[in-house]
Amino acid sequence: xxxxxxxxxxxxxxxxxxxxxxxxxxxxxxxxxxxxxxxxxxxxxxxxxxxxxxxxxxxxxxxxxxxxxxxxxxxxxxxxxxxxxxxxxxxxxxxxxxxxxxxxxxxxxxx
Numbered sequence: 001x002x003x004x005x006x007x008x009x010x011x012x013x014x015x016x017x018x019x020x021x022x023x024x025x026x027x028x029x030x031x032x033x034x035x036x037x038x039x040x041x042x043x044x045x046x047x048x049x050x051x052x053x054x055x056x057x058x059x060x061x062x063x064x065x066x067x068x069x070x071x072x073x074x075x076x077x078x079x080x081x082x083x084x085x086x087x088x089x090x091x092x093x094x095x096x097x098x099x100x101x102x103x104x105x106x107x108x109x110x111x
Contacts, residue, residue, distance in 0.1 A: 031108075038108040039063055039075045042082045049096055052085060079109050 043059045046052060055078065062074035083105050089097045 034108050035072050035075050035079070036063065036066060038105055039066075039079060042079060042105065045086075045096065045101070046082070049089075049094065051089070055081060055085065076109055079105055083109070 039059055040063065043056060043063070046056050046059070058074075059078045059082070062078050066072060066075055083102060086097050086102050086105070090099065090102060
């Protein structure tokens with residue numbers, strides 16, 4: 001009786017996984033989410049200090065509009081207006097307005 005020869009088994013190497021490198025670039029969705037967050041912070045600060053009722057209502061409207069159509073143009077405009085307001089208040093040394101707060105706003109606007 002003849003022995004059967006075992007067939008050599010061919011093993012396939014596992015496919016190489018793609019290496020994803022972390023980058024410092026912020027995607028569009030993350031940027032606008034950050035802009036929405038900073039706009040809510042601006043609104044809270046304006047309400048806390050009881051400043052510029054008109055700007056408060058504009059930010060509230062822009063936040064509602066953004067939640068509907070995801071267009072951040074209004075949020076960017078109102079954040080720029082708020083930045084100018086906060087800079088003048090910083091010069092007046094209004095309590096609760098810091099240079100870091102203004103820098104965070106400017107960073108979120110520029111992306």
